[in-house]
Amino acid sequence: MIRYLAALAAACLGLVLLAANAEAQAPSTGESLFGVFRPYLVELAGVFIAALAAWLFKLLREKLGIDIEAKHRDALQAALTNAAGLVINRAGGLAGALALPNANPLVQQGVSYVIDSAPDALKHFGITPEEARRVLTEKLEAKIGVLISTGAAAKA
Known part of the structure; x- marks a missing residue:
């Protein structure tokens, strides 16, 4: 063409x-x-x-629209993953026993980290802090499940 x-x-x-x-x-x-x-x-x-x-x-x-959306998606995923790691590190050896209610101060700190790290991505996708908290909780549950299944939580 x-x-x-x-x-x-x-x-x-x-x-x-x-x-x-x-x-x-x-x-x-x-x-x-x-x-x-x-x-x-x-x-x-x-x-x-x-x-x-x-x-x-x-x-x-x-082309730029696709690149911008991919950058926002990657930034959001990195922020959520980093926030999950931050929460688990702050929980220390108790990560396996960490309860994840929405009022947990560690989860609140993780959500604050996501909001501070990727505000443009949250705005681009229309993600509210409540939705970010829900996704972060899911990531935390998955990470904690991996830690427990591999025995890493006991070593931390």
């Missing part, structure tokens, strides 16, 4: 240049063939350039 558009652009540009060259060499007494078609070619080239610019802008916007 890009090769086709590039070839079409080169052809339009070539015709415009040929028309200008042919008009400059035409005798002053008559009208040249390219002189007749030149206004149409210029209009066609303008439309083509505008369409190409719009297509490139759309492509760039789609």
Whole structure:
């Protein structure tokens, strides 16, 4: 598709240049063939350039939109994982016995960490602190489950 558009652009540009060259060499007494078609070619080239610019802008916007969303997602996941590790580290050897009610001060600190670490990601996805607390609690339960199953909680 890009090769086709590039070839079409080169052809339009070539015709415009040929028309200008042919008009400059035409005798002053008559009208040249390219002189007749030149206004149409210029209009066609303008439309083509505008369409190409719009297509490139759309492509760039789609590409950057995907990159921005991926960056927000990665930042949010990293913040949640780090917050879960922070809570488990602060709980120390009691991580296996850690109760996870919403009022737990360690969970509150973890949520504060997520809010401070990835505010743009939370805003982009429309995640409230309550939803962040719920997701963090799920991550904590999963991490604690891994710690208990591997016996790492007893070693900490």
